[in-house]
Amino acid sequence: MRSSDNEDQRVWQLRGARVHGGATEPQAITIAGTRISAPDSDAPAIDLPADWHVVPGFIDAHIHGAMGADVMDGDADGLARIADYLPAEGTTAFLATTMTGPAAAIEAALGVTAHFEAAPGAAEMLGVHLEGPFVDRNKAGAQPVDHIIAPDISLFDRWQAAAGGCIRVVTLAPEQPGGEALVAHLGRHGVRASIGHSSCSAAQAEAAIAAGANRGTHLFNAMNGLHHREPGAACALLTDPAARSEIIADGLHVTPAMVKLAYRAAGRDRLMAITDAMRAKGLGDGEYELGGQAVTVANGQARLANGTLAGSVLTFDAAFRNLLDFTGCELADAIAMSSTNVAHDLDVADRKGSLAEGFDADLVVLDAELRVRLTVCRGQVAHDPERRIIG
Ligand SMILES: [Zn+2]
Numbered sequence: 142m143r144s145s146d147n148e149d150q151r152v153w154q155l156r157g158a159r160v161h162g163g164a165t166e167p168q169a170i171t172i173a174g175t176r177i178s179a180p181d182s183d184a185p186a187i188d189l190p191a192d193w194h195v196v197p198g199f200i201d202a203h204i205h206g207a208m209g210a211d212v213m214d215g216d217a218d219g220l221a222r223i224a225d226y227l228p229a230e231g232t233t234a235f236l237a238t239t240m241t242g243p244a245a246a247i248e249a250a251l252g253v254t255a256h257f258e259a260a261p262g263a264a265e266m267l268g269v270h271l272e273g274p275f276v277d278r279n280k281a282g283a284q285p286v287d288h289i290i291a292p293d294i295s296l297f298d299r300w301q302a303a304a305g306g307c308i309r310v311v312t313l314a315p316e317q318p319g320g321e322a323l324v325a326h327l328g329r330h331g332v333r334a335s336i337g338h339s340s341c342s343a344a345q346a347e348a349a350i351a352a353g354a355n356r357g358t359h360l361f362n363a364m365n366g367l368h369h370r371e372p373g374a375a376c377a378l379l380t381d382p383a384a385r386s387e388i389i390a391d392g393l394h395v396t397p398a399m400v401k402l403a404y405r406a407a408g409r410d411r412l413m414a415i416t417d418a419m420r421a422k423g424l425g426d427g428e429y430e431l432g433g434q435a436v437t438v439a440n441g442q443a444r445l446a447n448g449t450l451a452g453s454v455l456t457f458d459a460a461f462r463n464l465l466d467f468t469g470c471e472l473a474d475a476i477a478m479s480s481t482n483v484a485h486d487l488d489v490a491d492r493k494g495s496l497a498e499g500f501d502a503d504l505v506v507l508d509a510e511l512r513v514r515l516t517v518c519r520g521q522v523a524h525d526p527e528r529r530i531i532g
Pocket of ligand 1: 203205238272417452
C-alpha cells in the first residue's frame with residue numbers, strides 16, 4: 142500500500158540502541174523519506190533499549206521462494222508475497238533466483254521479474270540470479286537433470302532480453318562446453334558469472350576466475366571440495382583474492398567447522414551469507430515442490446525423495462547468528478558477510494550495505510539475542526511485530 146507523499150518525506154529517528162555499519166552517530170540514526178539523513182536530534186524518536194543493535198538490512202543474493210511462492214511459478218503475486226515476507230527475517234533486498242527447468246518456464250519467470258517492483262515497505266528485488274541450466278549434471282544437486290544444458294550465449298541473450306536486463310548473476314559450470322565463452326560474454330555485459338553446480342578442478346576454477354567468474358555459488362555445495370591432492374573449485378574460491386563466495390550458514394549444508402574454515406581462509410570481506418531458501422520458507426513442515434520435484438520439509442531440512450538437500454528453509458537472521466556462533470567473528474564481520482559484501486557483489490554498494498548518510502534506509506533492529514524486532518525498507522517500516530511505530 143503506497144503511503145502519502147507527506148509520509149514519504151517524514152523525518153524520524155531510532156535512538157538509544159547501538160548503531161553499526163558506517164553510521165555517523167553510535168546511538169541514533171535519522172531517516173528522511175527513503176534515505177538515511179544527517180543526524181537530527183529534534184526528529185520524532187523511537188527509543189530502543191541500550192543493548193539492542195541497528196544493523197544494515199540483510200541482502201539475500203540467492204533465494205528461490207518463501208511463503209509458498211517460488212520465483213519459477215512465474216507469478217507476480219508470488220514475487221510480492223516473497224518481498225512482503227522477507228523483512229520479517231531482516232532481509233531488505235534480494236535477487237529473485239530461478240532454477241534449472243524447461244527453457245519456456247525460465248523465460249516466463251524472467252518475463253514476470255522484468256516488470257516486478259516491490260511495494261514500499263517490502264524487500265527490494267535487485268534483479269535475478271539465474272541458477273542453471275548451464276551447469277554440470279554430475280553436480281546437479283536439486284537442479285532437475287533433464288533440463289540441464291550446455292552454456293549458450295544466444296539463449297542467455299534471449300533470456301536477458303525477456304528479463305528486461307535484470308539478470309545480475311548467472312550460476313554456471315565453466316568447464317562445460319561453451320562455459321568460458323559465456324563467462325567472458327557475461328563479463329562484457331556487467332553480469333556476474335558465478336561458479337556453481339560445477340565439477341571443475343581448482344585449476345579450472347582459477348582460469349575461470351581470471352576470465353571474470355569472480356564469484357562462487359553456495360561454497361562447498363555442488364562443487365569439488367578441499368581434498369588435499371585434488372583441490373576443487375572450493376580451494377580456488379577460498380584462496381583467490383578476486384573471488385567472493387556465497388555460503389549457506391545453516392550448519393546443515395556446510396558444517397559449522399567448515400564455515401569457520403571458510404571464514405578463516407577467505408576473511409570477512411569475501412563471504413556472503415545466503416539462504417538458498419525454497420517456497421517452504423516461512424511456513425511449516427510438509428510436502429512442497431521445487432523444480433517439478435516433490436520436496437519434504439521436516440525438522441528444518443528440505444529434501445528430495447532420494448535424500449538430496451533441496452534448498453533450505455533457513456531464515457537470514459538465523460544465518461546471521463550462526464555466522465557469529467560458528468566462526469567466533471565480531472558483529473561488524475557478520476554485518477559485512479550479510480549485507481556489505483553482497484552490496485558490492487551486486488553493484489549497489491553506493492546505496493546499500495551501509496548505514497551511512499545518503500544510503501537507502503534499509504535497516505534491521507536486533508535485540509540483545511540478535512532476534513529481529515523491527516525492519517525498515519527504504520524508509521518504511523516493513524516489520525514491526527510489537528507495533529513500536531505508529532502511523
Ligand atoms: Zn539455489
